[in-house]
Amino acid sequence: METPLDPTPISHRISEGLARLAVAMRSDDWTRAEATGLKPTQLAILDYLAGRDQPVRVKEIAVHLGVSQPTATDSIAALERKGYAEKAAAAGDKRAAAVAVTAAGRAILAEASAAEGSATAAARALPAEEQEDLLMSIVKMIRHLQEAEAIPVQRMCATCRYFRPYQHDDAAKPHHCDFVNAAFGQRDFRVDCREHETADPATRAATWDAFQKG
Numbered sequence: 001m002e003t004p005l006d007p008t009p010i011s012h013r014i015s016e017g018l019a020r021l022a023v024a025m026r027s028d029d030w031t032r033a034e035a036t037g038l039k040p041t042q043l044a045i046l047d048y049l050a051g052r053d054q055p056v057r058v059k060e061i062a063v064h065l066g067v068s069q070p071t072a073t074d075s076i077a078a079l080e081r082k083g084y085a086e087k088a089a090a091a092g093d094k095r096a097a098a099v100a101v102t103a104a105g106r107a108i109l110a111e112a113s114a115a116e117g118s119a120t121a122a123a124r125a126l127p128a129e130e131q132e133d134l135l136m137s138i139v140k141m142i143r144h145l146q147e148a149e150a151i152p153v154q155r156m157c158a159t160c161r162y163f164r165p166y167q168h169d170d171a172a173k174p175h176h177c178d179f180v181n182a183a184f185g186q187r188d189f190r191v192d193c194r195e196h197e198t199a200d201p202a203t204r205a206a207t208w209d210a211f212q213k214g
């Protein structure tokens with residue numbers, strides 16, 4: 001029997017814990033998707049498309065979801081057959097094929113998103129301060145993964161050209177978003193912001209440094 005005096009490294013146990021949460025999240029995804037007659041990948045694609053102002057290329061969708069291009073292509077074809085997505089010209093290159101969500105796609109996405117998943121409920125059950133700390137830890141882990149090129153750059157404040165960390169004396173709202181020209185706090189930190197524009201690598205590094213130093 002494993003004794004508590006010789007545990008695996010904490011990083012390993014955090015990873016084990018995240019894997020357990022991922023199981024609950026996958027189950028939530030299936031429940032949401034099945035309620036609307038979709039597969040989780042199809043729902044994830046609709047969610048991704050709905051957060052973009054422009055049609056998105058298949059390759060970008062596949063990279064974002066971490067699936068192969070054929071898998072993304074099959075899922076998009078199924079969404080097109082159901083009338084939830086449609087082909088469109090890619091921004092900046094009229095000849096390149098891209099995909100956009102339709103009004104029916106947005107409607108089914110809203111329906112699917114109406115019910116709170118068990119993982120979201122578990123996060124909401126944490127005290128407010130712990131929610132904020134957890135969000136910051138997740139942001140740091142995501143940033144580490146994207147700097148290691150394990151995942152694409154995410155639309156987080158930490159990588160955004162509009163993000164100005166610690167511009168204000170207000171402890172509740174120390175940061176500034178130049179896009180909306182407003183102060184905001186840690187708990188308002190975005191992980192997937194529609195208005196996000198990726199800063200250049202040097203600016204990203206400097207901004208992150210300032211954010212870390214606080």
Ligand code: SF4
Nearest residue numbers: 157160163177179193
């Ligand atoms: S535009 Fe969005 S991602 Fe960028 S700083 Fe503002 S809230 Fe954050």
